[in-house]
Amino acid sequence: MLLPIDFAIHVVFHALALADVNTMIPKWQTRTLLHGIRAIVGGQGPPLVLVPGWPQTAEAFSDIFEPLSKHYQFFALDPPGLGDSLPPANGYDTANVSKIMAEAIHDALQEKQYHLVGHDVGGWISYPWAAQYQSRIKSLSILDAAVPGFQAPFQFPLSRQTNLRLWQFSFNALPELPEILTTGRERELMTWFFNLKTVHPDGLPKDQSERYIQAYSRPGAMSRGFEYYRAFETSSKQNLEFAKTPLDIPVLALGGASSVGSGMIQLVQNFATNVSGSAIDDCGHFLPEEQPSAVAQKLLEFLDANQE
Numbered sequence: 001m002l003l004p005i006d007f008a009i010h011v012v013f014h015a016l017a018l019a020d021v022n023t024m025i026p027k028w029q030t031r032t033l034l035h036g037i038r039a040i041v042g043g044q045g046p047p048l049v050l051v052p053g054w055p056q057t058a059e060a061f062s063d064i065f066e067p068l069s070k071h072y073q074f075f076a077l078d079p080p081g082l083g084d085s086l087p088p089a090n091g092y093d094t095a096n097v098s099k100i101m102a103e104a105i106h107d108a109l110q111e112k113q114y115h116l117v118g119h120d121v122g123g124w125i126s127y128p129w130a131a132q133y134q135s136r137i138k139s140l141s142i143l144d145a146a147v148p149g150f151q152a153p154f155q156f157p158l159s160r161q162t163n164l165r166l167w168q169f170s171f172n173a174l175p176e177l178p179e180i181l182t183t184g185r186e187r188e189l190m191t192w193f194f195n196l197k198t199v200h201p202d203g204l205p206k207d208q209s210e211r212y213i214q215a216y217s218r219p220g221a222m223s224r225g226f227e228y229y230r231a232f233e234t235s236s237k238q239n240l241e242f243a244k245t246p247l248d249i250p251v252l253a254l255g256g257a258s259s260v261g262s263g264m265i266q267l268v269q270n271f272a273t274n275v276s277g278s279a280i281d282d283c284g285h286f287l288p289e290e291q292p293s294a295v296a297q298k299l300l301e302f303l304d305a306n307q308e
């Protein structure tokens with residue numbers, strides 16, 4: 001059977017567009033900023049800083065680079081010690097880590113203000129970053145992140161659901177055991193974790209999960225990730241201190257409907273006065289990969305509203 005010509009053309013163009021997406025990452029630039037922070041940079045417009053979580057790298061935002069790049073110059077960063085960024089000099093508490101990242105961005109942007117977006121551990125980092133450098137930041141967006149210091153108290157034993165959602169906070173923070181059990185088993189752990197925390201079978205897009213698995217299978221890489229959890233208590237104390245002066249920049253709180261969901265709004269109201277947000281439907285914990293169009297749209301609406 002012959003295909004109608006316009007459909008055939010559509011198929012060819014669609015295939016080209018897909019090839020584009022998969023091979024076009026080089027269209028973004030990779031740079032090493034101050035303190036050895038690796039950044040993927042692209043687009044034109046006001047600056048926008050993207051901070052990913054654990055166990056991920058700057059590539060977590062790959063599927064929203066394109067829509068963001070039309071309006072903003074984005075800097076997607078590997079946090080200190082993760083991906084290709086150097087480890088932090090003074091420990092993994094998020095006050096210190098965010099200071100390192102802020103200095104790297106301020107060195108690159110000079111006096112310019114910027115928008116800040118963090119997912120997961122990137123959200124832990126973004127809050128103390130905004131608290132310490134509020135005058136530099138136009139807006140803050142936090143995506144599905146249990147920012148240290150602001151959890152509801154839990155009763156033991158945890159429900160099965162809560163345990164599935166939070167086990168890594170206990171496990172990753174243990175001394176030595178996580179390294180003993182995960183060395184050489186990074187792929188198994190991460191594949192299980194990505195499947196657990198995504199809504200659809202097969203979890204994350206293959207090219208991204210392979211990137212994460214490779215990055216965290218290098219010697220010491222899992223350890224450096226665990227250090228963020230080992231510093232959680234210190235980070236909590238720092239945050240509770242910062243929160244005595246609530247942020248008054250606009251803050252967007254987004255959660256995956258099958259993960260933290262709109263609970264993100266209450267969490268963020270602990271440390272900010274002007275909070276908007278919502279749950280992203282049909283989505284687990286990995287917002288930018290699971291629902292890139294919806295996330296890009298929500299972010300762009302919010303960023304544009306705060307662009308003066």
Ligand SMILES: *[C@@H]1O[C@H](CO)[C@@H](O)[C@H](O)[C@H]1NC(C)=O
Pocket residue numbers: 090091093095096099
């Ligand atoms: C950073 O690390 C140093 C040394 O461990 C510590 O004294 C300090 O409280 C930490 N936080 C900040 C914001 O510097």
Ligand SMILES: *[C@@H]1O[C@H](CO)[C@@H](O)[C@H](O)[C@H]1NC(C)=O
Pocket residue numbers: 248250251274276305306
């Ligand atoms: C809160 O943020 C919104 C944008 O998200 C802005 O339009 C509004 O003016 C802000 N309100 C206050 C009281 O600052």
